Amino acid sequence: MMSLPHPLSQHKISLIGAPSDAGAGSRGSSMGPEALRVAGIEPALLNHGLDVEDRGNLSGPHNPWDESSGGYRHLDEVTAWCRVAHDAVYETLKRRRMPILMGGDHSLSMGSISAVARHCREYGKKLRVLWLDAHADFNTCDITPSGNLHGMPVAVLCGFGPAELIELGGVMPATPPSVYRLIGVRSVDPGEKHFVHKTDLDVFDMRYIDENGMHATMERALAGVDADTHLHVSFDADFIDPLIAPGVGTPVPGGPTYREAQLCMEMIADTGRLGSLDIMELNPAQDVRNQSAALAVDLLESLFGKSTLMRKRL
Structure with missing residues (x-):
């Protein structure tokens, strides 16, 4: 096996725009990469002493805005976007840089996480994925109420989906369900709920967070993360309560507060194992007024160590 240095010791970040909303139920997330740029994502990271390159936007097919066919909407278009996302993320990791894929709708994570899983197999790393989302994203063509592929990425990555997507990273499934920790979930479709239980996904829903607090939630979600772990964070902006982050396509009331979200990011940063995002x-x-993108950039800074005080190492 090849060896890698500590993921955060490289301080080399590659921003990759993926302006697609082909997997979503409403248009607009294709403008997400530019919203993050307008909110100052690159200078924010540069201010933390990081080596940052903006690779611009990937190219893919337009959103045809068709009806669902065979249980999927826009399968060909989503597959094309996921392929280019996979290739860009995989190539970035090969260059020993940390990819930040800026979407775009959440179906794109089928491409990015397939690439990360492939990278981990090649380097003998354990993979842990923190899925920060209001939704479980564990639908299949048989149980989806809409056919929108942004509601299916976790299921597809675990091997439940069309061949063209589940085989993206060269191995099927790309990941086992055991690598995922779903955090902040508060909207799950009826059929999806049964499938989540059947597959034994680790889900820390908002009731769990309400009853136990974000600190205890993150301690459990990060348990077992060590020097051999590549930590991937897949952050959906609707993870945050829409009162402070209204700029999402599928808002769900009752999400984490600003401080809960900050604590979540700070505890991820404390592991030092973040490898992709x-x-x-x-x-x-x-x-x-772009407040949701500005909030995302603020939280991103916390992922890279921003805190109120320098903390003493015990």
Whole structure:
């Protein structure tokens, strides 16, 4: 096996825009990458002493805005976007840089996480995925109420989906369900709920967070993360309560507060194992003065160590 240095010791970040909303139920998330740029994502990271390159936007097919066919909407278009996302993320990891994939809708994570899983297999790393989302995203063509592929990425990555998507990373399934920790979930479709239980996904829903607090939630979600772990964070902007992050396509009331979200990011940063990141589902068409993108950038800074005080190491 090849060896890698500590993921955060490289301080080399690659921003990759993926302006597609082909997997979503409403248009607008294709503008997410530019919203993040307008909110200052690159200078924010540079201010933390990081080496940052913006690779611009990937190219893919337009959104045809068709009806569902065979249980999927826009399968060909979503597959094409996921392939280019996979290739870009995989190539970035090969260059020993940390990819930040800026979506775009959450179906794009099928491409990014397939690439990360492939990378981990090649380097003998354990993979842990934190899926920060209001939704479980564990639908299949048989149980989906809409056919929108942004509601299916976790299921597809676990091997439940069309061949063209489940085989993206060269191995099927790309990941086992055991690598996922779903955090902040508060909207699950009826059929999806049964499938989540059947597959034994680790889900820390909002009731769990309400009853136990974000600190205890993150301690459990991060348990077992060590020096051999590649930590991937897939952040859906609707993870946050829509009162402070209205710029999303599928808002669900009752999400984490600003401080809960900050604590979540700070505890991820404390592990030092962050190796790759998705920022998905920002929808400027639903936003107010780009405040949701600005909040995403603020949280991103916490992922890279921003805190109120320098903390003493015990």
